[in-house]
Each structure stands twice: as C-alpha cells, then as structure tokens.
Amino acid sequence: MIKMKNVSMVYKGARRPALKDINVDIDRGEFVFLVGPSGCGKSTFIRLLLRELVPTRGEIFVANHDIVNMRRWRVSQLRRNIGCVFQDYKLLPNKTSAENIAFALEVIGKPIRVIKSQVPEVLRLVGLEDKASSYPDELSGGEQQRVSIARAFVNRPAIILADEPTGNLDPGNSSDIMSLLNKINRTGTTILVATHDREMVDSMRKRVLALEEGTMIRDQQRGVYGYEE
Amino acid sequence: MSYRPFYFLKESFNSLKKNWAINMAAITTVALSLLVVGFFMLVAFTVNNWMKMTEQKVEVVVFLNEGVPAESVEALQSEIMSWGEVKKVTYVSKEQALERLKQQFKDTDMLKMIEGNPLPESLELSLKNPQKAEDVVARLKGRSEIDEIRHDRKTVEKLFAFTKMARWFGVSFAGLLAFASLVLISNAIRLAIYARRKEVAIMRLVGASNWFIRWPFLFEGIIQGLIGALIAIILLYLIQVSIIDKIKDVLKFLPLGFSSQDFYQLIFGLIVAGIMIGAAGSALALRRFLRV
Numbered sequence: 007m008i009k010m011k012n013v014s015m016v017y018k019g020a021r022r023p024a025l026k027d028i029n030v031d032i033d034r035g036e037f038v039f040l041v042g043p044s045g046c047g048k049s050t051f052i053r054l055l056l057r058e059l060v061p062t063r064g065e066i067f068v069a070n071h072d073i074v075n076m077r078r079w080r081v082s083q084l085r086r087n088i089g090c091v092f093q094d095y096k097l098l099p100n101k102t103s104a105e106n107i108a109f110a111l112e113v114i115g116k117p118i119r120v121i122k123s124q125v126p127e128v129l130r131l132v133g134l135e136d137k138a139s140s141y142p143d144e145l146s147g148g149e150q151q152r153v154s155i156a157r158a159f160v161n162r163p164a165i166i167l168a169d170e171p172t173g174n175l176d177p178g179n180s181s182d183i184m185s186l187l188n189k190i191n192r193t194g195t196t197i198l199v200a201t202h203d204r205e206m207v208d209s210m211r212k213r214v215l216a217l218e219e220g221t222m223i224r225d226q227q228r229g230v231y232g233y234e235e
Numbered sequence: 236m237s238y239r240p241f242y243f244l245k246e247s248f249n250s251l252k253k254n255w256a257i258n259m260a261a262i263t264t265v266a267l268s269l270l271v272v273g274f275f276m277l278v279a280f281t282v283n284n285w286m287k288m289t290e291q292k293v294e295v296v297v298f299l300n301e302g303v304p305a306e307s308v309e310a311l312q313s314e315i316m317s318w319g320e321v322k323k324v325t326y327v328s329k330e331q332a333l334e335r336l337k338q339q340f341k342d343t344d345m346l347k348m349i350e351g352n353p354l355p356e357s358l359e360l361s362l363k364n365p366q367k368a369e370d371v372v373a374r375l376k377g378r379s380e381i382d383e384i385r386h387d388r389k390t391v392e393k394l395f396a397f398t399k400m401a402r403w404f405g406v407s408f409a410g411l412l413a414f415a416s417l418v419l420i421s422n423a424i425r426l427a428i429y430a431r432r433k434e435v436a437i438m439r440l441v442g443a444s445n446w447f448i449r450w451p452f453l454f455e456g457i458i459q460g461l462i463g464a465l466i467a468i469i470l471l472y473l474i475q476v477s478i479i480d481k482i483k484d485v486l487k488f489l490p491l492g493f494s495s496q497d498f499y500q501l502i503f504g505l506i507v508a509g510i511m512i513g514a515a516g517s518a519l520a521l522r523r524f525l526r527v
Contacts, residue, residue, distance in 0.1 A: 056440075078445070079444070079445065082439075082442045082443060082444045082445065083442065084442070085439070085440060085441065085442035086441065086442030087442075088442075090440050090441075096433070096436065096437060096440075098433060098434060098437065109434075109437065110437070110441040112242070113437075113438045113441060113443035113447060113448075114441060114442055114443055114444075114447075115447070157441070161441070161442075
C-alpha cells in the first residue's frame with residue numbers, strides 16, 4: 007500500500023538531510039507506528055506521503071501510484087484516498103461536529119444524499135452520535151480528536167495517517183483514540199501513526215518503524231518504542 | 236465530480252460581507268476607473284459622430300456676391316469642375332440655403348429673428364484630396380464673383396488633435412486606475428484567503444480539487460469587478476441624462492450625442508472590463524497567496 011525506495015529528503019538550505027535513504031514497504035491493512043524523537047523526520051515522512059513535499063531522491067508509491075512524478079491535478083485524488091489526523095485536530099470552530107465531517111465530503115463534491123447517510127454512521131462509529139450538533143469548543147480534547155478521526159475516515163480512505171494523534175491527550179483519552187484507530191484498522195484500512203507516546207506503542211505491539219536523525223534504524227514486527235529518553 | 240455553483244456563490248458572498256470595508260474600497264476603484272473609461276468613451280463617441288457629419292460635408296464653401304448673373308455662376312462652376320483636385324461642385328441657391336437653415340433650427344426661436352432671405356448663393360466643393368484645399372482656395376481668391384471662401388479643414392484637424400489627446404489622456408488615466416483597482420482587488424482577495432486559511436488547509440487535506448478551492452475566491456473578485464462596473468454604468472447613465480442631454484437641449488443645432496447602440500455597446504464593454512479586472516485581481520492573489 008505504501009512503498010518507499012531509497013527516499014532522501016534535503017530541505018532547501020539545510021545541511022543534513024531530513025530523511026536519508028529510507029526503504030519501507032507497508033502492506034494493505036497493516037497498523038504501523040512511526041517512532042522517534044522530535045526532529046527525527048516523522049513529519050517529513052508523513053508530508054512526503056501526502057505529497058506536500060517531493061523527495062530529493064527516491065521513489066514513493068501509494069496504492070500503486072507513483073506519487074513523485076504525479077501530476078499536480080491528480081494530487082487531490084491521492085489525498086482523497088488518505089485520511090489525516092493531527093495533534094491539533096484541525097477542526098473548524100464555526101462548524102458543529104457533523105458539519106465538520108460533512109465539510110470533508112462537500113468539498114470533494116459528494117452528493118447530499120451520501121453526506122446525509124455517511125455522517126451519522128461515522129459519528130456512531132466514533133461514539134459521538136449525541137454530540138453531532140456540538141461545536142468543537144464544547145467538546146473535550148478526546149472528543150475533538152474523535153471527530154477529526156471521523157472526518158478522516160468518512161470517505162473510506164485506504165490509508166489513515168495520524169501525526170501525534172494523542173499528543174495533546176491524557177492517557178485515558180489516548181487509549182480510547184488508539185482503540186478507535188485499531189477498530190478502523192480492522193475494517194481493512196491501513197494505518198500509520200507517528201508518535202512518541204512510549205506506553206501506547208509498547209502496549210499495542212504493532213509493527214514499529216524507528217527513525218533517528220533521518221535514518222531508519224529499526225523495522226520491527228510486534229515492536230516496542232525502544233528509545234531511552 | 237459535481238460542481239455546485241450555489242456553493243461557490245454562497246461562499247463568495249459570505250466572504251464579501253466579512254471584509255466589507257476593504258471590498259468597498261476595491262469596488263469603488265473599479266467603479267471609478269470604469270467611469271473614467273466610460274466618460275472618455277462617451278466623449279469620443281460624440282466627437283466621432285460630429286466628425287463623421289463634418290466629413291460628409293463639403294470641404295470648401297464659396298459664397299458668391301449678390302447679383303452675380305447666372306451665366307457667370309455657371310461658368311465659374313464648370314471651370315472649378317475642370318480642376319483635377321475637385322470631385323464635385325454643388326450650386327446652392329438662396330432659397331435652398333434658407334430651407335437648410337430652417338431644417339437645422341426647426342425647434343428653436345432663432346428663425347423668428349430672420350427677416351426675408353439674407354443668405355447668399357454659394358458653391359460647395361468636395362475635393363478628391365482634402366489636403367489640397369489650400370491650393371484650391373488660393374486659386375479662387377480675388378475673383379470678383381466671390382464674396383467669401385470658407386474651408387473647414389483646420390477645424391477638422393484641431394478636432395482630430397483634440398480627440399487624439401483626449402483619448403490618450405483617458406486611456407492612460409483609466410489604465411492607472413485599472414491598475415490600482417487590480418491591486419486593491421488582489422489585496423481584498425488576499426485577506427479573504429487569509430480569513431479562510433483553515434478551511435483551505437482542510438480542503439487541501441481531504442482532497443478538494445484545486446479549482447474547487449480557487450473558485451470562491453475567483454468569484455469574489457469577479458463579483459467585485461461586476462459591482463464596480465454596474466456602479467460606473469449607473470453613474471454614466473446619470474451623467475448622460477443630466478448633462479449631455481441638457482447640453483443637447485440648449486445647442487440643438489450641434490450634432491451632439493451618440494446612438495443608443497453605442498451606449499449599449501459601452502455598457503457591454505464596461506461589464507466585460509469589470510469582470511476581467513476582478514478575475515485578474517483575484518488570479519494575482521491566488522497565484523501569490525493560495526498554495527493548492
């Protein structure tokens with residue numbers, strides 16, 4: 007589902023590469039943690055997959071599409087196939103939970119009929135059917151993150167990328183979020199979570215990719231966080 | 236992909252309301268620049284019209300002395316006719332001259348002031364080449380049959396120079412204003428983009444197409460240009476009724492004004508120009524400030 011071949015990324019004006027010679031192969035339906043300290047290249051990794059960045063060297067395939075040489079107008083199609091979750095939720099404050107989720111469908115031109123059936127369904131999936139008409143500032147951090155996961159999943163993408171999804175949450179909420187992602191993973195969705203939440207990685211025992219100073223130092227099935235901090 | 240025009244329009248109007256002050260500035264400059272263009276166009280139409288009338292007229296008029304015998308007049312006419320420069324010579328009798336005057340002033344009180352027929356006979360000359368008017372006039376001068384010779388070339392030339400200058404002035408002034416409105420619209424759109432940066436970021440993330448993201452902003456610019464154009468048209472119309480028509484009332488004998496077809500064409504042109512300025516202004520902002 008995700009494939010990187012000898013990928014390096016050097017930012018303009020930077021002395022050392024943000025990512026160096028990365029080789030990764032993630033299959034459909036896998037659940038993968040991407041771990042490492044701040045500045046190790048996790049965010050660069052994710053931005054490359056979204057084609058917000060183009061690598062300096064190497065090849066990247068997402069769902070069998072060569073995204074390095076992808077035409078600009080096709081990038082939006084790529085992104086429809088990738089759901090995104092962020093540490094800061096990125097919800098629109100002037101829209102309710104349901105409207106925030108609906109927005110993601112509206113702007114890719116889905117018909118109202120689809121929006122009306124999909125939004126309640128996905129709200130139910132994340133356990134917020136009773137908060138459909140609440141605004142983000144009326145929700146707890148954990149609830150906001152669940153709305154954002156609902157928004158990422160509502161278009162049934164093949165992949166969900168989560169960048170520090172529990173970064174702002176307490177352990178209780180964090181484990182709720184993780185079990186939600188696990189649930190989505192069981193529908194066949196490939197999930198990649200960038201995190202430095204040691205306990206979570208250690209407790210879930212999923213595949214772990216470890217980055218350090220832009221280099222992939224470990225790729226371990228049923229792995230643990232494994233850094234000394 | 237189903238595009239929904241109403242979605243874009245709704246977004247555009249909401250955004251227009253939000254930054255109304257800066258949008259008003261942009262709209263006002265568009266209106267002002269199009270008003271200047273429109274005004275000079277009206278002037279140009281009027282002058283053009285007038286010039287067309289003058290061109291149709293004869294270039295040299297020879298007024299004859301009282302009591303010149305008909306044979307001499309005829310002889311003079313055929314002599315002039317034989318000159319290479321002359322295309323046509325028309326004899327205008329006193330009666331014909333009076334008749335024309337009556338036509339020209341038919342709606343005014345001026346005719347009441349005329350008693351009898353003070354108008355002289357005349358010969359009207361059309362030339363093959365208007366540049367040669369001076370030569371013809373020089374040759375006619377000093378003849379006993381002739382009282383006075385008049386030729387309009389100088390007036391036409393002056394008029395030409397004047398319109399040319401007016402056109403230049405109008406075009407450059409309007410161009411300057413158009414540039415200012417472009418910048419102001421682009422600035423207004425930049426603010427609109429800034430105000431909606433969160434929405435835009437999410438739209439990009441969930442895979443809204445580039446044009447889906449751009450359209451509301453482009454619409455916003457176009458709407459600004461269009462409103463500016465409409466304001467300019469309304470003002471021009473008011474100018475036309477309140478000033479030009481009044482002048483026409485006073486100076487009935489001058490062929491002032493323009494056809495309504497000209498005016499409709501002007502309206503159409505201004506609307507197109509407004510839309511173009513608006514679209515160009517927002518395109519400028521989109522290029523610089525909207526990463527899609």
